[in-house]
Amino acid sequence: MFRFLASIFQRLAPLRNPKPVAKVKDSPDAFAQLNEVAPLIAVRDAASHAPATTAKVLPFVCREAILNRAERICGYEFLLDRPMQARFKDRGVGIRKTYDHLLMRELTRVGHGSLLQDRLTMFEIGAASMVGGIPNKLPRANSVIFLNAPNDPIQDQTMMGKRIDALNGAGFQVGWSWQKAAELSMDALTRCRFVRVDTTAFDGIELKELARRLARLNRANGEPRIQLITRNVQTVDDFQMCFRAGFDFFQGPFISSFKSWKGPKSDVDRLRVFGLLRRLRSGAD
Template sequence: MLDSLPSVADEVSIDTGRIAADNVVASIPEIETNGQRTNAEKLRLKIIGRQPVLDRSQQIVGYELLLRSKVLPTVKEPDAAVRRMQDEALIRCLVDLDVNRLLEDKLAFVGVSPVMLESSLLQKLPSKGVVLLVCPDQDKLEDNLLRCRELRGMGYQIALDDFEAKRGLGQFLTLASFVRVDVTRFNAIELGKLADRFLDKSSPQLLAKNVETDDDFEACYKMQFHCFEGNYFTRLRPSMPPRVDSDRIRVLELLNMVKSQEEISQLEEGFKHDAMLSYKLLRYINAPINGFQQPIRSIAHALVILGYKQLYRWLTLLLFTSGKADPRSKALLQNALVRARMTELLGQSKLLPTEREGLFIVGIFSLLDVLLNVPMEQALEQLKLPEPVMAALARREGVYAPFLALSVACEEADQEAIIEHAAACGLDANEVNTAQVKALVWAEEIDL
């Protein structure tokens, strides 16, 4: 299940069939000149951004899905008419993309403005797994409360958004599964007092919004927040030591051996030095999805079946699950998988066949610095990588950089960056959204 990976028998590289010559970009030296640009304004309010939501065990339990950038405290909120237009565009987009496919066992947090709350369009969303982020209108509390009760009765979960202990919200708390708090709006003392109100087990779960650093997470964790929204787990942790242990060094060595296409006998010897690696390889190759009637019992046989390309991909993913246990490793791997697959899908119709293989590697290794907790330049010193891949990872330049930048912009819900990079890549909204959905679904299916 590595390469679009339903099975090891499948073709390793993505086959996009015949691609018109004028759609192929052989080289992208600058994002501003990435082939034929798409009209940026046509992309506005059409491409979904997402923000991960993690629980206290550091597992991704859902995503906020949005068509607008995260609103900073200093930025004025749009007026009611504009916000309703944004909400309607998001819901239609989610319905068109079949949000059920995105969910699996995860939650989809969807912002709903007071003016949108009454719309029947909301009911086009599936009730299972959808959490409606509601910020009640102080002038229409009774109407908003009745509608929330109705929606709760239909099976939707309610999250009270941007909670600031305003008057009249007590009855909303009895309906809410979550209370979301923007941690940038409070100092530590204020935040602690607010969190203390929700220590009772019968209270809604506290969701911290805009958790962007390790310090933010640690503070909210100690205050007993239940969930954390933000990309803090994809950042370096300066206060922690590097995570380059012997297990990861072994995987890095094998990656370099595979990249050099060393003999199968040499690769086999490398695996035999690590019983756990050998076990994981045989477990993967004998997974039911691969459909072998007779079990594969030898390392050499498994290596021959996989081949160099698929073995390299499998090892890149294994890099994230090797080494000393870290509660964030699984979330980081999941994020890396989505980023890698999305980068690959975005570029597959724009690059020459010989260039496409690097897209996935660029995406997965773009979080290598975070995985090892060292600067990217230092992390890359341990790998033999082609120059175009190095350029994208070390300097965010070259043929792969625009597609990586677009993937990152989507996961950071940076709408202006999403629009700019999508336009520069010559991609329309449907292509970007479809790639994101496929990447999220694909990442859920990977089992190492």
């Protein structure tokens, strides 16, 4: 494993400054370059399984589209490709830090900020990776760093709040990757601009309740409001359910498929089903 990590950093060094890119809005050249250095995740997956016809080395970094409520692509999440993720999955904290710093180093190298213009750049790191610091050359404008923690009760809420403050002070927007057990205190949560949940980890009732909870928090605290993102959206039903619940942004295989996001009306109204389930759970007739 460590020999593999050494080969990665040898390949990356020396770290060069990102090449300047002309700031032309929606420039075809800029997006061609973006596709070269950080292809869409579906394209990268297809390329990794294609027969090797050239000696071209595929990039480490790929991206996944983020959809807003106007059904427009407003940004991308950047992450290491699936083969690289598999090497780091379920490893210890030290290996997770290596993953995170490799991702940030690659983002600094490809110069994603100038390629995306006013679109959001999102990426996720473990909260413990804050200890090693954030690269100074990592673009701040429109960059959202999602903090992730193990799905266990957070022991030191004060420290987590300080880490969020440090990122805000450095010019980043901060998001929290919500898990059932690892809940932030309300004080720390109000310092975040985004909360993101994995659609597959919660049922519809829980997703709607989370949306209501954040809506109440936003009404109590005013601007800037916390915006809610659902990731790993698999189907049109998932998308429509989260859209109706009031989520602000959406990502996942269904969004990346570029099919009609409205889709045909499902034969099953999932919101009514979840409502019936709630009544059954409460013992209602």
